[in-house]
Amino acid sequence: MEYINEVNINEAIVHILDVNSDEPILNEYPLELNEEVHKFVLRHVERALKDEELKYALFNSGRGIIKEVTQEYLNGHCTIIEASQEIARTLFGIMKTNSSIPSCDLMAVAFSTEFGPMLGLFKMDYVKNYTHKIDFVDNRMSIKIIPQATGLPVSAQKIQKCAFIIPMTEEANYHLMVIDKQGKKGEGDEYGAKYFLSSFLGCTLINSKRDLTKSFLNAAENWTRANAVNDAVKAENIRSAIKKSLKEEDHIDIRELSSNIFEDEYEKQAFVAFVQSQGIEEKLPVDKQWVEKKLKRIRLKIDKEIDLYIDADTYHDSRKFEIIRNGDGSINMVIKHVMNYIEK
Structure with a gap:
């Protein structure tokens, strides 16, 4: 297992995949990586790279959308906007065929390491947060606590599903590193199915030394x-x-x-x-x-x-x-x- 110590974020973008909508909401601009956003993205990348569940994988032989699109981006043949939009459409299509897959944001992150460039794909499942709401009733202030169902995982939380793709070469022992955590039994078919590995990424896990x-x-x-x-x-x-x-x-x-x-x-x-x-x-x-x-x-x-x-x-x-x-x-x-x- 290659333990990555140097991570330099180059660019990132987020798309909204709401299964209640007919189409994904596709971003047309990369994220503005100000200090706070950069820290948020970097911590998710670093945390995932150190996760005990991170495994090596090889793309399956033959054609594959994720394999082809990510390699085009990593080889400089398209922008992160173009690549991530196609990736988001692919994941959204899979989500629409399985009602148990929850809505999410898809975050694509391009970064460099001591081993070369990588493209990270994060399925950011929503978490329920709470905020306050202020109303005036009969000229008196009323403050309520209301849930927000579309909060993103904070940087201290572990991502359940993500992938880090590298440029493919003939001598490479692996093509990507993957986290595909399954939820507890009884949480739904989505967590029992290997859709993230098979249907979306089109890859097969291999054993690393770790x-x-x-x-x-x-x-x-x-x-x-x-x-x-x-x-x-x-x-x-x-x-x-x-x-x-x-x-x-x-x-x-x-x-x-x-x-x-x-x-x-x-x-x-x-x-x-x-x-x-x-x-x-x-x-x-x-x-x-x-x-x-x-x-x-x-x-x-x-x-x-x-x-x-x-x-x-x-x-x-x-x-x-x-x-x-x-x-x-x-x-x-x-x-x-x-x-x-x-x-x-």
């Missing part, structure tokens, strides 16, 4: 929870060995790791089989930057009664924190030399 590392850690944790029940010593040994390998190795050999962790032959095979059943191959690369961030803090749920957040360095510092094995499968977690604490 995806593989994240999937492996999740699979290992799920196996540990199921196979080290009421055996805290065993669970601690498994988790510590896996974290040590992720921190020290650039590649993980699942079979070799399993042999180093388990003595029982059945458990060795069972662990490997379970990890592979989660779609993870026997050998995988490790995303060291993601591991460093993920394992920087440790969150423990102890006997379903105690939550403990602890810095990784403190967790491994025997002067401050220690795990003592009691010999019966249980452990004591000891916090040492406490000089100050507060209640929250």
